[in-house]
Amino acid sequence: MDATTSLQLAVVGAGPVGLALALHAASALPHAQITVFDARPADRDVAGDARTLALSLGSVQLLRRLGVMPGAEAITEVHVSQQPPSFGQAAVCIRAADEGVPQLGAVLRYGTLVAPMQRAWEAAVAAQPGRLRMRFGTPVAALKPQADGVEVDAGIAERFDLAVVAEGGVFAEQARKAVTHDYAQTAWVGTATLDGGTPGRAIERFTRHGPAALLPLGGTQWALVWCVPRADDPVQPLDAAQRVAVLNSVFPEAAGRVVALSPLKAFPLGLNAERTLVSGDGRIVRIGNAAQTLHPVAGQGLNLGLRDAYTLVATLRHALDTHDIDAALRRVEWARAPDRWAMIATTDFLARSFTWQLPGAALARGLGLAALQALPPVKHWLARRMMFGSR
Structure with a gap:
């Protein structure tokens, strides 16, 4: 040129x-x-493509500058914990208000x-x-x-x-590609209807099977991502009512209560x-x-x-x-x-470590969550990374 x-x-x-x-x-x-x-x-x-996308604040800002950011549900709070609860119900709460921003990100459908x-x-x-x-x-x-x-x-x-x-x-x-790893996990995705869910609150829950998340879509609707082992899948044989019951045992009280669930689709993870x-x-x-x-x-x-x-x-x-x-x-x-x-x-690291079954692993994870919540500068650093990446 x-x-x-x-x-x-x-x-x-x-x-x-x-x-x-x-x-x-x-x-x-x-x-x-x-x-x-x-x-x-x-x-x-x-x-009509209903796949769910989670946008960071930096992505929202870029799309707005391009003039293509549609209406989306703002994420104003992220609540992270593990199941079963340990170390005093340890949880990390990151709030947009604490970070001095109007929102941490947004959630919307792919087609939207x-x-x-x-x-x-x-x-x-x-x-x-x-x-x-x-x-x-x-x-x-x-x-x-x-x-x-x-x-x-x-x-x-x-x-x-x-x-x-x-x-x-x-x-x-x-x-x-050059760097690859099959996590031998399946992500079940769909939409959950919550009773008592807090608008704008995203929930991340680490379980012995893998992470599960609820992302706000507006009103009573939350997008569900539920990761479980592929070889011994505890979700596949369940009917809708059974899946609702299991999810209510998985997610913390802060999530609200799951009262209905759409049909779920499964995707291998790696x-x-x-x-x-x-x-x-x-x-x-x-x-x-x-x-x-x-x-x-x-x-x-x-x-x-x-x-x-x-x-x-x-x-x-x-x-x-x-x-x-x-x-x-x-x-x-x-x-x-x-x-x-x-x-x-x-x-x-997160995908692997939160499924480790080593003695004391759950306690160590609980201690880590408690320490992160107790150290505002570290939590602020993490929040900025999630919003804007490494700068």
Whole structure:
């Protein structure tokens, strides 16, 4: 790329991370030519996709700047404890008011976010058809590194200066990456109706089977994520009434009482991560789930991907001044590594450690929760990491 050539950028994947990258790049890189590829046809309605997304405050702020943040239920408090209770019912409570922010994050359905993001991209393409393009219903068959670029094979081979893969999928469907671990756990997800739940309060409960969480969706509805061993699954054989009864024994009084439960879907859980965002053989960058698929214990996968996208665009903006994409990609790798690996290590440790059955492990975890609650500076540091990542 030289001073007279604009950046040719391909974005593979029109989920929330890919669309956030495309929309941010369209605004921040006014001379870049951007094409978004996705196997999903443009006219397929995604608004009804009920998968739940947890956004950190940093992600909420980014989406608001892009003008695509829909209405969502604010998380104003996070309550973390373990079951069975130990060490004086130890729990950690992180509150937005204590952190001086209006909310810690937000919860919404996948379709509620992606539908307006897709409409925003369609509007951008209509306004600047010579610079922005969408190739929906067009699966990318291959990416082939070339000198100073990459060839994108989506039925027609096209050359780009850079291809960003943001099409990750779920753990069970992914090819294994450089760093991988099967947690031998299943996440059962659905919607719980609570009686006596506190609006805006998210509940994280660590059990001997694995973590369980309730995320506020508004009114009496909470999103449920219930992680259990895959080989000896205690949830699968239960009917809806039995699952409600078990959940009321799992969650603390602070959650309220589960009175109804939607049908649940099961997803295998694992860690699957690339060692680097940037491929070693060319200008191919992977972000979001395409770069790191995490255990949902901390609800940080999407937030990590959005931070990948933001940093990449900010660095490419500088590259257009220096005309050196390769140097920019090295800076992206350096800038993102601390945040990526801190979150990968944290979620991996939590996913493994809260199922350890070693003598005294439950007491140690209880002591850790009590110590964290008793040390406001440490709790504040943790809250900032969850809201904004490593800065």
